[in-house]
Amino acid sequence: MDRKEFLKKSITSFGMFSILPVLNACESKTVSTDNQTDSTNIGSTNGTSPGDCSVTNAETAGPFPIKDAASLVMNNIKGDRLGIPLTLKINIKNINTSCGNLPNVLVDVWHCDAKGEYSEYGGTGLQAANNTNVHWLRGRQTTDSNGLSTFESIFPGWYSGRAPHIHVHVYTSGGKSLLVTQIAFPKSICDTVYTTASDYKSKGIQDTTNEIDNVFRDGFANEMGTLTGSVSEGYVLTHNIVVSA
Numbered sequence: 558m559d560r561k562e563f564l565k566k567s568i569t570s571f572g573m574f575s576i577l578p579v580l581n582a583c584e585s586k587t588v589s590t591d592n593q594t595d596s597t598n599i600g601s602t603n604g605t606s607p608g609d610c611s612v613t614n615a616e617t618a619g620p621f622p623i624k625d626a627a628s629l630v631m632n633n634i635k636g637d638r639l640g641i642p643l644t645l646k647i648n649i650k651n652i653n654t655s656c657g658n659l660p661n662v663l664v665d666v667w668h669c670d671a672k673g674e675y676s677e678y679g680g681t682g683l684q685a686a687n688n689t690n691v692h693w694l695r696g697r698q699t700t701d702s703n704g705l706s707t708f709e710s711i712f713p714g715w716y717s718g719r720a721p722h723i724h725v726h727v728y729t730s731g732g733k734s735l736l737v738t739q740i741a742f743p744k745s746i747c748d749t750v751y752t753t754a755s756d757y758k759s760k761g762i763q764d765t766t767n768e769i770d771n772v773f774r775d776g777f778a779n780e781m782g783t784l785t786g787s788v789s790e791g792y793v794l795t796h797n798i799v800v801s802a
Contacts, residue, residue, distance in 0.1 A: 598743040600783035604648065604797030607655035613779050613798045616739045616772050618726060620683055621675040626665040626697040626726075633709040636693025639756045640671040640711030642791030647740075649704045649727055650799045658704030659802055662735065663728040666708055667695040671756040673716030699730070712750055712792060713742075715763035720770040721747050723782075727800050735800040741767050741780045746792070754788050 602609050623629070647664055650656040669675050672686075676694060680687035694713075698706040715721045723740040744766055751757045767773045773780065779799070786792035 596746045596749055596787065597785045598746060598781075598783060600743070600781040600796065601779045603779040604650040604656045604799045610650070610652055610656035610799060611779060612652050612801055613736060613738050614776065615736060616724075616780075618724060618737045621667070621678045622724070623665050623667045623695050623697075623726070624677050626663070626695070629692060629696045630698070631696045632698065632707060634666070634694055634696035635709060635711055636676070636691065638670045638693050638711055640714070641750060641754050641756070641788060643710045643712045644791070644793045645706075645708040645710055645723070646793065646795045647706045647708075647725065648795070648797045649700050649706070650797055651802045652799050653801055656797075656799060658700075658702070659800065660700050660702045660704055661730050662700050662704075662800075662802070663697055663730065663732075664700060664706040665695075665697045665726040665728070666710075666723060668710070668713040668723040669716060670694060671711065671714040672760070673714045712754075712757075714757060714760065715747075715751070715765075717764055718771070720765050720767045720773055721763055722772070723794075725798060727798060729802065735802055736798065738798060739772060739780060740782045740794070740796055741773055741777045742782060743784065746784050750788060 603611060603613065645666065649659040649662055649664060651659040674684060674686050674688060676688045676691045678684055679689055694710060696708055698708060700706050713721050713723060721742040725740060726737045727735045729735060748762055751762050767777050782794045782796040784792050784794050
C-alpha cells in the first residue's frame, strides 16, 4: 500500500477531518530581495482573541506517528539532518477559557527530512529507506506559563501525494490526548525553499498543493503556520493550536 492509498483509507476509516471554509485561508505575501529568498506570510489568526477562537482541525497521525515521545523530551530535534534551520513556536490555547494560554501540556511534533523521509520507519512499501533505528525530527516539550512550546528543527521536505506539513499531538500532563493535528505551509515560501536551497532543490517543487492534499483539502484555514525569515538566515514558524481542555 503506498502513501496516497493509506491516507485515503485513513480518511474513510476515521473521519477525522473538520470542514472549514477555504475562504478564510491565510493571506500570503513575498518580500523580495536581490536573491529573492526573503519571505514572510501571515498564517492563521485562530486563537488570537475570544472572537477568533475555534478548535483546530483534527487530523490523522499516520502513517508515521511518533513511537515513544517520552524518550524524546528535547528542544533541538534536528539530529544529523541537513536543511534550512526552522524554529517552531507552537502556542496551545484553550477554547474553554476563550482561547487563553494553556500551560503544562505536552506537545509532540514530528515531520520528514529534506528528502521527504521519516525516522523510526522504513524498509516497506510506505518508505523504502530504512530509518527504523534513528529518531531525528521528533520530540516533545511541555508548554510554559504562556502556553508556548519551542523546537529547533529544519524546514520539512515533501513526499509524493502530500503537501508539506508538520504533525502535532497535544496531551494533558497526565497523558490524555487533547488533539492530533497538522501544520500547513504556504506554497510561495515552499517554492522558494525547494528551488533554491541546496538540500532541497534537487527534488524540486512539491507535487501536491494544500488545496488538493488528502488531509488539507477539506479546509486548512486554521492550520496554516505563520513563517518569517529567509533561505539564507532560516525561518521561524509561529502557530496557535486551539484545544478543548
